[in-house]
Amino acid sequence: MAHHYSGPDVGFPRGDARLDITDLFAFAKPGDASRSIVIMDVHPSFSLIPREPTTREPFAPEALYELRVDTNGDLVADIAYRMRFSHGGDSGMVATVRRATGASAAGMSEEGDVIVQSAPVSMGSRAQITDASGCRFFAGWRSDPFFFDVLGVINKMQVTGDDYFADKNVCSIAFELPNSIFDSGGGAGVNLWSRTLVQQNGGGGGWVQADRGARPNQTPFLAGDGADREAYLAGEPAQDERFVANFAHALEHTGGYEPQRALAVAGSLLPDVLPYDPRRPAAYPNGRALTDDVSDVFLSLFTDGKVRGDNVGPHTDLLNEFPYVGAPHSAN
16 A cells, blocks of 8 residues: 555554655656656545544644655665745745755754745645745645555455545655756666654654655555564664565465565565666656556565456546646545
């Protein structure tokens, strides 16, 4: 289910839907190969268990939302785009975006140069876009672009072609950026991932990671439960090798993999980053387009080919211009 419901018991990290990362997309800007679109989706509008609406407040003012970029292949962030949201403005919330580099980007802090200031957060159908510092920025409610028969899959893989997310909303953070930031110097592109952080002790302590992710569906289905899941959510890609055994166990249990093959497949799914080279066509796993059927890819792998798809296709409300994700549904 992409990265929706990545917390304990098919819930949300720290019990807060606003902290839940759902999807990460990266693709070339249509009509301009010199620029790229990166979209970080968070906060599902509807929970799964129980099936009910979440809060209408799009982002948590006490949280830090980050898009992280590894430019040299060491799985440590060299660039971090850090978003904080606060109440104010005609829309009810505004965003500040900072860009950190080097050692600052690798750590947990609010440090960074301000590149977007007081950008309005979109609460309705009109997308409020901010142009600043050579980039375009959007944040707010959108139609959830993810498509998946989640109810069929969790019902013993009895897929019916019913798209649970067809009428759901999500909160998007979208960037249009020059491709120069993805130039690693070695011609291999970059690794992308996103995360949310909160402060310890109700704001009186340092930052801790609440959720993180890049590759679709892996956390809900493969990260395990309890302490294993919490360790995964708090982890860094550079240390993801320690979770290979957990992933392999899930593949053995659900997909019927033999132990050694399960370890090999699990190893291919980690680290949890999204490789992206803008010089190549964006098709998962080189970036991810909004129409990529990542769930069919995952289901086939998860079940060792026993289930090859869920008979659900891309949504038809996508836009042909920034921020590309469709206007939010009026009701959920």
